[in-house]
Amino acid sequence: MEEFKLTTRDEMEAETDKLLEIGRKVGADSWQQRVKNQTPHCRFGEEGICCRICQMGPCRITPKSPRGICGCDAAGIVGRNYLRFTAGGAATHSDHGRSICHTLYLAKEDGNYKVKDPEKLKRIAKEWDIETEGRDIYDVAHEVAETGLMEYGKPFGTQRFLKRAPKHTQEIWEKEEIAPRVIDREVSCSMHMTHMGCSSDPEALARQSLRAGLSDGWGGSMMGTEFSDVLFGTPMPVDTEANLGVMQEDMVNIIVHGHDPSLSEMIVEYAENPEMIALAKSYGAKGINVAGVCCTSNEVAMRHGIPMAGNFLSQENVVLTGACEAIVVDVQCIFPALGPLSKCFHTKFITTSEIARMPDSDFIHFDAENAGENAKKIVKMAIENFQNRKKDLVYIPKLKQKATVGYSYEAIVKTLDTVTNSHVDETGTTKPLNECVKSGIIRGAVAMVGCNNPKVRHDYAHVELMKKLIQNDIVLVVSGCAAQAAAKAGLMSKEAKNLCGDGLKRVCELCDMPPVLHMGSCVDISRMMVLVANLAKDSGWNIDELPVVGCAPEWMSEKAISIGNYVVATGLTTFLGVYPQTKGSEVFDGLLQGGIKDWVGACFHVVEDIDKLGDAMIEEIERKREHLHI
Amino acid sequence: MATLFERVFKGSDEMYAKAEAAVAEVSKEYSDDTTCVFPDTAYYLPCLYSMTGKKINTLGMVKEGLAWCKEQMTREKRTHDIFTSGIATACAAEIIEACKYIDGKQPYDKSPLWGHCTDGEVRELGVPLVTGDIPGFVVLIGPAPSAEEAVEIVKSYQTKNIFVFLVGGIIDQVVSKGVKTGFGVRLVCEGYDLWSVSYVISVAVRAALIFGAITPGDYDGIRKYTFERINAMVNAYEPVDDMTVACGAGAISYGFPVVTNDDNDMWRVPRSLIVQKDTKQFVETSLEARGIKLKITNIDIPVNFANAFEGEIIRRGDMQIEADGSRVDCVELVRTKDASEVEDHKIELIGPDLDEFEVGKKICLATIVDVAGRKMQPDFESVIERKFHSYINCIEGVMHTGQRDMIRIRVSKSAFEAGFRAKHFGEVLYAKVKSEFDAVVDKCQVTIVTDPEKVHELRVAANETFDKRDERLLSLTDETVDEFYTCVMCQAFSPSHVCIVTPERLGLCGAVSWLDARATHELDPSGPCQVVPKTGVIDERTGRWESVNAAVEKYSRGALSSVSLYSIMEDPMTSCGCFECICGIEPMSNGVVIVNREHIGMTPLGMTFSEMASMTGGGVQTPGFMGHGKHFISSKKFMKAEGGVARIVWLPKALKEQVRDQLNATAKDLYGIDNFVDMIADETICEDPESLVEFLTKVGHPALSLDPLM
Incomplete structure (x- = not known):
């Protein structure tokens, strides 16, 4: 048996260099190049002391000008920027969670989305005092989903999941007044607090940052996780492989990228469809290979063992292999650069969410009602694109590891x-x-x-x-x-x-x-x-x-x-x-x-x-x- | 509250101080060049040798070993440090014990304290470990809460076939209740002091060296082997002191969980250090912690049934009745029948029961087992029958020797008093035959006959069967069969060893003949014995076949690519470590010396069995040395490539007597020599090469005129 050895960063970078070399031949841009173009970064921005919140500015803090036009000092400006940054993150995660709640709400016995872990659903229902005895599991699912959606907008109270924390932690949240109320309110409140002429007290801004964060972690994100498990199954240990070597030269490679498992689950399902596999074979491929990038990759790897092609900074590499028939994305962390990059190769760059629309992409709108149909359409597009692959541009690094x-x-x-x-x-x-x-x-x-x-x-x-x-x-x-x-x-x-x-x-x-x-x-x-x-x-x-x-x-x-x-x-x-x-x-x-x-x-x-x-x-x-x- | 780390570090310091004191004490009287070794081992101070590769045999070197222990007792707050400190604690303990053996002293008289276990004893464990007959080891450190409870836990482990070591106050508790102890009954009293626990570690690490062929000094390799393959456990009764905790860290490092009822300053570690307040649950808790799953055979008899009782001796005075085939008619027989002729689980007694005889009576006894099954073959009758010895011996208070019509069975008074009767032989045989041969035996019935006339009739009839079987066996040669078998039963312990079993060459452990291998294959088609078709002959003289090489390569997972079945010089067959005998070439006489495991004396090679045995084993080819079964000695294929049995120049006397008739017959057949065995030297004639050649010359031994071996 071959002795186990880690893949080093040097080995990976050597392969990346080869891919970039191919990229240069076809005129591709790269993040490596754009980093050079953007360096050095603006120091005021880096230190958080550039205030662009009102049109009197932008104001910048220097030793000679320690306050902005409104009189806000560095602590207030940094604090406001930090809170807005937080609110952006909390909104993003929580909106992902909300979209999963909607999917759960639309789940049905014979629909595109079903309840795969009813036990977990019942556990959550019980936690939320929702009756499960003698009820159809989909009735329960819909009530749980609706109750979850209310966590975004109910007028009173705090997040339901806070009760999962130890008593001591809950007491701290109460005492420090950071127990998160409804999610949308924490995001809105953060935006309000940071509006011109509102908060400039660093402690208040820091406290709201913690509270907005908590509405994400113990609210939106937690619902995103829990309801994803209910819909797609609670992950259990599964073997997979990781790194670019998981892409297959003789197969149709479909890369799923983004965050929401609602899309990737469907793509995985249709890539295993015998009709699609037969179609792929008719185009001269041995089959269909789905691999993931970024958090979508985590979602499908941990539920199906789908291989992981790479993470955030690998997203351009998968296209640079020249063997990517389609890169299908939903939301978050997707480089707009993928559009122009895909045009240098045969790759189809397919966007699916109204949240993440990008130039140079094929937009196929994905929702719970049309998910199956559209997933099939996407898989078919990828298969049909196999014939357009430019063989002389194909280079798949051999690196991969078991996981x-x-x-x-x-x-x-x-x-x-x-x-x-x-x-x-x-x-x-x-x-x-x-x-x-x-x-x-x-x-x-x-x-x-x-x-x-x-x-x-x-x-x-x-x-x-x-x-x-x-x-x-x-x-x-x-x-x-x-x-x-x-x-x-x-x-x-x-x-x-x-x-x-x-x-x-x-x-x-x-x-x-x-x-x-x-x-x-x-x-x-x-x-x-x-x-x-x-x-x-x-x-x-x-x-x-x-x-x-x-x-x-x-x-x-x-x-x-x-x-x-x-x-x-x-x-x-x-x-x-x-x-x-x-x-x-x-x-x-x-x-x-x-x-x-x-x-x-x-x-x-x-x-x-x-x-x-x-x-x-x-x-x-x-x-x-x-x-x-x- | 002291942390686990503080306790281990303190305990290891204490053990080190005691070892230092012990060495200082013997140094007052002995110089550094005084011999300081354990007897009958080729592995020096086994704990230290396995972990360091240091060949310690003098007091001076013991001091070097002590210095190594100190170096290992590092103090970072990491598990690595408590592990190395723990192992160094065990090694320091071994040094304390080694000092007792200084200058050839024999500190333990084995009644009851046993001390060091010899290499022979360790090797003896090979087969039962492989077959699962010994599913594990436990060391009990105590006193137990009461003598009654001490006996209870020991018996409980024994009935589960777990090999038990005792350390500390529990020894007297057990002995005071009249429980038999000793290696044979798998209940060994090591010593009253904690440091005697090193003898248990010594057995475990030698298993790694002997069966696993781990290189001495391969610190992590030894730990990996013991962790993965040796099912040992520690039970420590409260109060558990720091030194015991430190030894426990060593045990855990080797992979052996510790179970204790002391929760004072004790730190639980899953599957490693377990606090069980209820000492009555120690056994079940420990077995689960080490992941030992027992083969459960529930047998409805009034006494215990376990491998632990296999070595039990019943003296005349303790005997209720005896069946002695040398004086009266006795016989054991397995018969293949049609399914319609067998009533499953029918147990019939013909003649008087045991309580109808007077005490001490010699009775006639026939034990007839009728079996039926679609896959049953008459060839398997003898395979099943040969297991009777082991089955009946495992009954507590019953002793069995011999086979066919030359058996002796003794039933002790205590077993009789517990209610043991003739039908219970039937219950045991039924349960074991049905569970171990379930793939070929669908139905089984047992008839026990004590009526003298009926037994006589049965014996006469049985002898006809035995004659036919012998004819069949004689006709079974390597030339007359089309297939050989692999046997990789040992791979649990010796991962790269493969035996090739042929009619004329049984497995080197002596436990697997060609028929056994065939039956095993039938019982478990994907199991350890696989068919090797005899194809692609490369060289008949040395016994090489392409198919054999391919099988060896496949089943050793590439460790070995070529063996010759009939040569000890060219790619000889490898050994696992549990071989019955080892032979090695003796250059001056141009022959080979064979020594069996039971013989502890010197041989003309200047090496004992243990030392010769340590030259090979673990699935490694060592030309010039080869492990083998006793029956192979008289085989026509023994060293056929080098001239055959004529090469045998020296055998221990006891072994010589065991093989005499068959070896004489083989020599007569091959060379026309009469009484060849008388030409072979033994320990009463010589133990050195010069006297050996002198003797061989005097008797005109054929080896002297054969081609040079090297």
């Missing part, structure tokens, strides 16, 4: 159940993990999430940090583009146990799991919240006492900041590898990196040196252990 993905909260508990002893332990809890942490066999856990960002060498921070952490017996739960970074490198292979310290290695062996656990897409960070909530309940410790931290070393989007806010507000200290646009105000930055700890027991730390970032997390975890006398 075991699909560790939803439920799957983690099920995995932990396998190491319980029926004569002493109960099942269905996180207690085995607690015992590993308490005894010190595992030192703690890091929730590593987030994007790619050209400010950091692609995937390098994710992978290097993960390697360092697992070597120190720290288990990782990951999602989003961090997850794909791990999978591409090989860290989600069970063989990666050999890169761990003795403690984590033993745990991986006994649980038959990889050391880096794939928890899903970026909305699925809500799964991590459920995990820490239950870890706290099962251990008797508060969330902020747990030796668990969050980390986003290559983050870039507004969603990431929204996530950061709810992770911190839940009690997990979070380490960032890229500086947010807050450097311009020591006061506001100081709140984020210190002051808010007095409110929620956790705060942000920004450490741009990746090596030091790893050490800082390990130190924080050890500090928490000492505090607990473990």
Whole structure:
């Protein structure tokens, strides 16, 4: 058997260089080139001290002009920008969640979308006091969906899912007045607060940032995750492969990209349709190969084992292989560059959502009613495009790694159940993990999430940090583009146990799991919240006492900041590898990196040196252990 | 509250200090070049040797071993450090025990304290481990809450065939209740002090060296092997001190879970360190923690039934009745019948029952098992029949030796008093035959006969069957069959070893003949014994076939690509480690020396069995050395390529007697030599090469005139 080895960043970059070389031949643009064009970035923007909120400005803060025209200081400007950034992220995630609620509402026995996990649906219904006894499962689904939709606009009260948090955490939210009300209100309120002539108090702006974030993590995102599981099945461990080598030279390659599983699930279904496969064969292909990019990839990998072609900064590479018949996208993190790029090759760039319309794309509007029909149409378009492939432009790098993905909260508990002893332990809890942490066999856990960002060498921070952490017996739960970074490198292979310290290695062996656990897409960070909530309940410790931290070393989007806010507000200290646009105000930055700890027991730390970032997390975890006398 | 890490570090420091003191103590009296080794092992101080590769055999080197232990006791707050400290604690414990053996001392008299287990004993475990007859090991460290409970847990493990080691106060508890202990009954009292636990680790790591062919010093390789393949467990009764916790860390590093009822300052680790307050649940909790699934055969008899009782000896004074085939008529027979002639689970007794005889009586006994099944073949009768010995021996309080009409069975008074009667033989045979041969036996009935006249009739009839079977066996040669079989039963422990079983060459463990392999294949077509069609002959002299090479390559997963069945010099067959005998070439006499596992003395090669055995095993080819079964010695295919049995120049006396008749017959057939066995030397004649050649010259041994071996 071939010895297990991680794929290095150098190996991946060498292949990327070859692809870019091909790209240059056909006149393709690239993000690498655009980064050069955009550098250096505007310092005022980078530090968050450019205010473009009213037409008196833009105003910029300098030592000579410490206030804007309205008199707002750096702390107020930075704080407002930060809150707007957060609101953007919360709105985005939550709108994704809302669209899943709508899909659930339209689910029916003989429809395009069905309830695949009725048990989970019943559990949620019970949590929400919705009757399930003797009712048709679709009746229940519709009432749950409608109740979920009300979480976006009901006039009174706070988010229903807050009750999932430990009592201690709920009390903090109440006391600090950051318990999120309805989602749309938190977003609107954020926009209102940041309007000209409203809030400029840094504390108030920071508090609302946390509250808007919480409405995402414990509201919109959580509904997105939970209802996706109800509709498409709760992920359980499944084997897959990752990196560009999953694309198949002799098959029709369809790349799904974006976030909402409603689209990708349908594409996957029709790509397996015998009629479509026969059609593909009639065009000289051996079959149809669906692979994913970005969070869509996470969704279909963890439910179907669909291979992962790459993450955010790999999206252009899949087109550059010259072997991509269609790249089908829905919402979020899609480069408008894909339009012009696809024109350099035979690739069809297919947009499907009214939320994400782009030039140079074929728009096929996708909704619950026409999903099946349109999915078939898309698959057919891709197949028919196979004949247009320019053979001399095809280059598929051979790199790929095995990965075991699909560790939803439920799957983690099920995995932990396998190491319980029926004569002493109960099942269905996180207690085995607690015992590993308490005894010190595992030192703690890091929730590593987030994007790619050209400010950091692609995937390098994710992978290097993960390697360092697992070597120190720290288990990782990951999602989003961090997850794909791990999978591409090989860290989600069970063989990666050999890169761990003795403690984590033993745990991986006994649980038959990889050391880096794939928890899903970026909305699925809500799964991590459920995990820490239950870890706290099962251990008797508060969330902020747990030796668990969050980390986003290559983050870039507004969603990431929204996530950061709810992770911190839940009690997990979070380490960032890229500086947010807050450097311009020591006061506001100081709140984020210190002051808010007095409110929620956790705060942000920004450490741009990746090596030091790893050490800082390990130190924080050890500090928490000492505090607990473990 | 001390953390787990603090406890392990403290405990390992304590053990180290004790080892340091023990070494200092013996150093007062002995110099550094004094021998300091365990007896009958080729693996020095096995714990240390396996982890370091250091060949420690003097007091001076023991000191180096101690220094290594200290280096391993690192103190970072990582599992790695408690693991290395834990293993170093076990090694320091081994050093304390090794000091007791200094200068050839024998510190333990085996009544009851056993101390070091020899290589022979470890190798003996090979077959039962492979077959699952010993599903695992447990070491009980205690005293248990009461002597009654101590006996209860020991019996409970024994009935599950788990090999039990005792350390500490539980020894006296068990012994005081009259429980038999010793290696034979798989209940070994190691010592009263915690450090004697190192003897258990020593057995586990030698399994890795012997059966797994792990290189000594391959620290992680040894741990991987024990974690994946050795089902051992620790049960520690409260109070558990820091030193025990440190040893526990070592055990866990090797993959062995620790179960304790002490929850004071104890840190639970799933499937590794388990707190079970109810000591009565230790057994079930431990088996689950190590993932041991037992083959369950519920047999309705009034005494225990387990492999642990296989080695039990029943003395005349303890005997209720005896069936002795050398004095009266006795016989055991399996008969293939039509399904209509067999009533499933019918157990019939013809003649008086055991309670109708006076105490100490020699009785006639016939045990007839009739079987029917669509896939049953008469060739399997002897395969099933040969298992009677093991089945009946596993009954607590019953001893069985021999086969066919030369058997001896003793039933102890205690078994009799517990209610054991003749029909219970039937229950045991029925249950075992039906469960182990379920693929070929659909129906089975047992008839037990004690009526002397009827037994006599049956014996006469049976002998006709035996004669026919012998004729059939004689006609079975490598030339007359079309297929051989692989046997990879050992691969659970020896992953790259493959046996090729032929009519004239049984498996090297002695447990698998060609017929056994055939039956095994029939029982489990995708199991360990696969058909190797005898095709593509390459060289008849050395026994090479293309099909055999292909099978070996396939089933060793590429580790081996070529074997010759009849040569020990050219690509000899590999060994797993549980071979009955090993032969090695003796250059001066131009012959080979064979030594069996039971023989612990020196051979003319200047090596003991253990030392010769350590030259091979683990699926590695070592020209000049070969493990094999006892029956292979008199085979016409034994070393056929190098001239055959005429090469045998030395055998231990006891083994010589066992093979005498058949070996003489083979030599007569092959070379026309009469009484060839008398030309072979043994330990009463010589143990060195010079005297060996002298003797061989005197008797005119044929090996001296054969072509040079090398």
